[in-house]
Amino acid sequence: xxxxxxxxxxxxxxxxxxxxxxxxxxxxxxxxxxxxxxxxxxxxxxxxxxxxxxxxxxxxxxxxxxxxxxxxxxxxxxxxxxxxxxxxxxxxxxxxxxxxxxxxxxxxxxxxxxxxxxxxxxxxxxxxxxxxxxxxxxxxxxxxxxxxxxxxxxxxxxxxxxxxxxxxxxxxxxxxxxxxxxxxxxxxxxxxxxxxxxxxxxxxxxxxxxxxxxxxxxxxxxxxxxxxxxxxxxxxxxxxxxxxxxxxxxxxxxxxxxxxxxxxxxxxxxxxxxxxxxxxxxxxxxxxxxxxxxxxxxxxxxxxxxxxxxxxxxxxxxxxxxxxxxxxxxxxxxxxxxxxxxxxxxxxxxxxxxxxxxxxxxxxxxxxxxxxxxxxxxxxxxxxxxxxxxxxxxxxxxxxxxxxxxxxxxxxxxxxxxxxxxxxxxxxxxxxxxxxxxxxxxxxxxxxxxxxxxxxxxxxxxxxxxxxxxxxxxxxxxxxxxxxxxxxxxxxxxxxxxxxxxxxxxxxxxxxxxxxxxxxxxxxxxxxxxxxxxxxxxxxxxxxxxxxxxxxxxxxxxxxxxxxxxxxxxxxxxxxxxxxxxxxxxxxxxxxxxxxxxxxxxxxxxxxxxxxxxxxxxxxxxxxxxxxxxxxxxxxxxxxxxxxxxxxxxxxxxxxxxxxxxxxxxxxxxxxxxxxxxxxxxxxxxxxxxxxxxxxxxxxxxxxxxxxxxxxxxxxxxxxxxxxxxxxxxxxxxxxxxxxxxxxxxxxxxxxxxxxxxxxxxxxxxxxxxxxxxxxxxxxxxxxxxxxxxxxxxxxxxxxxxxxxxxxx
RNA sequence: GAGGGGAUGCCGGAGUGGUCAAACGGGACAGGCUUAGGACCUGUUAGCUUUUGCUUGCGGGGGUUCGAAUCCUCCUCCCCUCACCA
Numbered sequence: 065x066x067x068x069x070x071x072x073x074x075x076x077x078x079x080x081x082x083x084x085x086x087x088x089x090x091x092x093x094x095x096x097x098x099x100x101x102x103x104x105x106x107x108x109x110x111x112x113x114x115x116x117x118x119x120x121x122x123x124x125x126x127x128x129x130x131x132x133x134x135x136x137x138x139x140x141x142x143x144x145x146x147x148x149x150x151x152x153x154x155x156x157x158x159x160x161x162x163x164x165x166x167x168x169x170x171x172x173x174x175x176x177x178x179x180x181x182x183x184x185x186x187x188x189x190x191x192x193x194x195x196x197x198x199x200x201x202x203x204x205x206x207x208x209x210x211x212x213x214x215x216x217x218x219x220x221x222x223x224x225x226x227x228x229x230x231x232x233x234x235x236x237x238x239x240x241x242x243x244x245x246x247x248x249x250x251x252x253x254x255x256x257x258x259x260x261x262x263x264x265x266x267x268x269x270x271x272x273x274x275x276x277x278x279x280x281x282x283x284x285x286x287x288x289x290x291x292x293x294x295x296x297x298x299x300x301x302x303x304x305x306x307x308x309x310x311x312x313x314x315x316x317x318x319x320x321x322x323x324x325x326x327x328x329x330x331x332x333x334x335x336x337x338x339x340x341x342x343x344x345x346x347x348x349x350x351x352x353x354x355x356x357x358x359x360x361x362x363x364x365x366x367x368x369x370x371x372x373x374x375x376x377x378x379x380x381x382x383x384x385x386x387x388x389x390x391x392x393x394x395x396x397x398x399x400x401x402x403x404x405x406x407x408x409x410x411x412x413x414x415x416x417x418x419x420x421x422x423x424x425x426x427x428x429x430x431x432x433x434x435x436x437x438x439x440x441x442x443x444x445x446x447x448x449x450x451x452x453x454x455x456x457x458x459x460x461x462x463x464x465x466x467x468x469x470x471x472x473x474x475x476x477x478x479x480x481x482x483x484x485x486x487x488x489x490x491x492x493x494x495x496x497x498x499x500x501x502x503x504x505x506x507x508x509x510x511x512x513x514x515x516x517x518x519x520x521x522x523x524x525x526x527x528x529x530x531x532x533x534x535x536x537x538x539x540x541x542x543x544x545x546x547x548x549x550x551x552x553x554x555x556x557x558x559x560x561x562x563x564x565x566x567x568x569x570x571x572x573x574x575x576x577x578x579x580x581x582x583x584x585x586x587x588x589x590x591x592x593x594x595x596x597x598x599x600x601x602x603x604x605x606x607x608x609x610x611x612x613x614x615x616x617x618x619x620x621x622x623x624x625x626x627x628x629x630x631x632x633x634x635x636x637x638x639x640x641x642x643x644x645x646x647x648x649x650x651x652x653x654x655x656x657x658x659x660x661x662x663x664x665x666x667x668x669x670x671x672x673x674x675x676x677x678x679x680x681x682x683x684x685x686x687x688x689x690x691x692x693x694x695x696x697x698x699x700x701x702x703x704x705x706x707x708x709x710x711x712x713x714x715x716x717x718x719x720x721x722x723x724x725x726x727x728x729x730x731x732x733x734x735x736x737x738x739x740x741x742x743x744x745x746x747x748x749x750x751x752x753x754x755x756x757x758x759x760x761x762x763x764x765x766x767x768x769x770x771x772x773x774x775x776x777x778x779x780x781x782x783x784x785x786x787x788x789x790x791x792x793x794x795x796x797x798x799x800x801x802x803x804x805x806x807x808x809x810x811x812x813x814x815x816x817x818x819x820x821x822x823x824x825x826x827x828x829x830x831x832x833x834x835x836x837x838x839x840x841x842x843x844x845x846x847x848x849x850x851x852x853x854x855x856x857x858x859x860x861x862x863x864x865x866x867x868x869x870x871x872x873x
Numbered sequence: 874g875a876g877g878g879g880a881u882g883c884c885g886g887a888g889u890g891g892u893c894a895a896a897c898g899g900g901a902c903a904g905g906c907u908u909a910g911g912a913c914c915u916g917u918u919a920g921c922u923u924u925u926g927c928u929u930g931c932g933g934g935g936g937u938u939c940g941a942a943u944c945c946u947c948c949u950c951c952c953c954u955c956a957c958c959a
Contacts, residue, residue: 292959
């Protein structure tokens with residue numbers, strides 16, 4: 065067999081696709097659109113990793129498939145190029161972040177082209193360009209106008225290493241999402257976006273999403289809606305509301321616990337207890353977050369007492385490490401009898417445990433199940449679920465309680481004290497206060513000359529920071545914070561529809577044609593960040609009348625993780641990464657593409673095993689060898705049927721994405737079968753190449769051309785499967801039975817009666833008369849399900865119900 | 874603690890009531906082609922028989938069914954996400 069020069073073939077087709085603008089699309093009212101989108105990457109100097117390749121290839125197969133199905137396919141790509149990593153890398157390497165970013169993007173594009181991805185590069189987006197972030201600023205101003213942007217002093221997550229504030233979503237587990245440093249909690253004036261206003265809609269909207277269940281569950285959990293009661297406790301003559309979901313247990317309150325991070329904690333600490341409390345705060349401040357997790361619940365008495373409004377009882381107020389400061393009211397009513405955390409705390413400090421719900425409390429466990437109320441005055445005997453409502457009503461009537469809904473979701477802290485981000489379009493004027501930059505002055509361009517070091521880089525450029533107030537014309541200063549990069553990625557898919565529009569954010573018409581995104585593909589790690597922000601942005605843009613839908617990405621697919629051979633996560637530091645370019649160099653792009661999806665379902669991911677790539681390579685080579693050997697003529701009946709089946713299956717498999725792997729199997733199967741055939745019609749062979757082309761686009765184009773075609777195979781239409789008639793299936797079945805019986809009867813020519821036991825779903829299809837006629841014996845047909853018709857005299861196990869088969873006598 | 878997903882042959886991984894000793898790939902073994910091969914081709918890869926056929930078998934126990942890898946139930950183990958959310 066002649067050597068195949070994959071590199072040459074790939075390069076040739078990649079060049080042609082580009083030159084002839086095969087994947088560039090325009091709005092076309094006569095054609096149905098299809099929008100395939102992969103999450104755009106964060107460009108780094110390291111280039112694409114194998115996870116990117118996996119993500120893009122999954123999308124590319126789908127886009128190519130849809131294109132062949134006749135859709136007008138929008139398949140764009142861009143770069144989420146603002147953000148801390150670029151800034152940090154640039155500082156480290158002492159180059160301008162802009163240059164660093166442009167180099168990275170160039171490198172990315174080069175690699176993406178080598179993957180044979182069918183992007184419309186004319187729509188490329190680069191969020192670090194003023195033409196793009198101008199509209200980030202514009203959206204920000206719209207939010208500002210609507211009162212969704214506000215400033216407040218708040219406890220924020222401060223990353224000392226990145227020297228910036230980061231959002232809750234990015235500070236999970238007390239560690240910086242970017243650099244892994246321990247997060248400090250600081251009190252600072254900060255800009256927030258009121259995403260909490262949209263909490264309910266974000267939850268409601270889940271109904272309309274065809275998303276992985278898990279992702280929806282994660283978002284629900286993140287938004288964390290819970291219904292409860294807020295009850296006023298009196299401490300030192302002051303009202304202190306607390307939130308509880310268990311008002312039914314109010315008579316069992318034996319102490320209160322306030323969070324160690326509570327802003328007003330010191331108001332409760334008495335002179336006598338100050339020393340103790342300080343010691344305690346130091347203690348929990350000195351242990352790292354991780355150790356804290358393993359620590360038991362600890363606390364100290366504040367010296368104050370609270371009055372339980374239900375029964376007037378005086379209970380001690382503790383400060384504890386297990387109460388979250390920014391959830392609910394930062395203080396809880398503790399009911400040790402019916403809450404495990406309170407129980408452990410009470411046991412440790414010898415606090416009274418008062419049972420108010422019937423149930424068994426042991427030495428180590430509280431009773432958290434339901435039951436009837438006891439020790440609860442007028443409410444005794446009530447079922448606790450019922451009591452929740454009754455007690456709440458009773459508290460409401462007395463004016464010391466209200467029904468409330470609580471969310472875990474916090475407002476989005478959007479300001480970053482860093483350079484490489486979108487400048488916030490606000491101006492601080494001594495006279496006028498905060499003044500938004502007029503829309504005509506947008507974009508506020510990120511200045512060049514800044515100094516990195518301590519503090520905010522933007523403040524080091526005097527020329528930039530000092531402006532005239534747009535309102536009064538007096539001296540004013542620009543807001544020196546930049547926006548969180550999640551702002552940039554929250555609406556980029558809309559800009560793809562109209563990327564070069566600088567008059568307006570996008571043409572409504574164009575967006576109407578292309579949106580929403582029909583399939584969005586990306587990693588599951590974005591479930592609680594990007595995928596919440598993005599939905600929020602969409603809802604906002606809907607509310608200001610720019611778009612007429614509330615979800616941009618109604619269908620979502622998460623690709624799985626690719627780990628190393630041992631199943632460990634790939635990382636630079638471990639040195640176990642796989643470089644897509646090296647693999648392409650060694651085995652060719654089509655081999656890699658085929659390998660990527662033939663290992664496992666794309667949602668599951670797999671462990672990268674170099675050995676197995678050989679299997680994919682072998683298959684690619686097999687196609688060439690078949691191509692060289694095959695004679696064109698007439699397709700056999702058998703192969704025709706099989707090909708038909710294959711086309712039908714492939715169409716279904718690709719559609720789901722989850723079944724890509726099955727598609728590769730189906731393709732292998734059909735080529736294996738073809739190898740055994742003597743000849744095939746040219747038309748049928750071309751069908752085979754067509755169904756191969758989304759997976760292995762280069763060799764499909766190459767062979768298509770070698771057949772003498774002048775067109776691109778990727779622009780051809782997807783073969784249609786013929787419907788297989790039910791009657792034909794019946795015919796097949798009967799023929800098979802006759803064939804089998806003939807075989808068996810050869811050995812027993814003297815027998816005259818044939819008892820045929822068949823599967824229930826085959827029973828109707830069996831043509832008894834025809835079989836009798838063909839084999840010349842008396843035939844009795846039974847369904848295996850039907851015991852009554854079974855002849856118990858038959859001792860053959862073969863004829864027993866449950867075992868379809870034949871009995872002959 | 875809450876939520877999500879798993880356990881299949883030497884390995885990866887399909888299969889969600891009968892056409893299942895279980896697709897497909899990898900590996901291993903045997904044979905062929907070759908000077909040789911990590912290149913290619915053919916076959917084998919639960920056990921007994923080796924042609925039909927039987928037995929065992931899809932994490933473990935129990936159940937439903939004429940029939941279970943597949944349905945129900947209990948148990949064990951593993952992975953992921955969020956976690957002291959009141």
